[in-house]
Amino acid sequence: MEFERFAIAIVSFLIGSVPFGYLVSKYKGVDIRKYGSGNIGATNVYRVFGKKYGALTLLLDLSKGLICVLAAKILMKNDTLSSYIAAIFAVLGHDFSVFLKFKGGKGVAATYGSTLPLFFPASFAGMLIWLVILITTKYSSAAALLSFSISTAACFLLNKNGDTKYVFLFLLIIMFIKHRENIRRFYFGNERRLNI
Secondary structure (H helix, E strand, O other): OHHHHHHHHHHHHHHHHOOHHHHHHHHOOOOHHHOOOOOOOHHHHHHHHOHHHHHHHHHHHHHHHHHHHHHHHHHHOOOHHHHHHHHHHHHHHHHOEHHHOOEOOOOHHHHHHHHOOOOHHHHHHHHHHHHHHHHHHOOHHHHHHHHHHHHHHHHHHHOOOOOHHHHHHHHHHHHHHHOHHHHHHHHHOOOOOOOO
């Protein structure tokens, strides 16, 4: 069992590490890291290439976490810890991609993809809240942090099974760490809005 869990961690990290935003930008003939915010996530791809490629990156990044956790659930059946490991390492792979010298995105889409199979109601509701906040405020970072904070709170209140809520909390902390520059820009009043 320990070997299988270790293998899930490694494979999930590698799958999470696939830098879809970077690959999309290379398909367009540029390196996304040299444009906009320099981030490889869907928000920066949207800023540089528009809605079509931003949405594609979002879906691909979300799918990484979703696939890793669903695969762990199927292969390891009732071993909940394997699903938790898959979720965490898929997000860590995205945030610290082995293919980009351990640099990566901010993990929002990968986090939602990873948590959908763990506790669907809180994660799906968070995605809807993210969309509403994004449309109304046009701040991608605020939408991410506020929506997943609500998802995590909902998981603590509603999910009575196992330690799922602590996985949500861990991923929320990682998300805040990855958004520390955005938080700093908010403090100084110069966070950029999306043109949507």
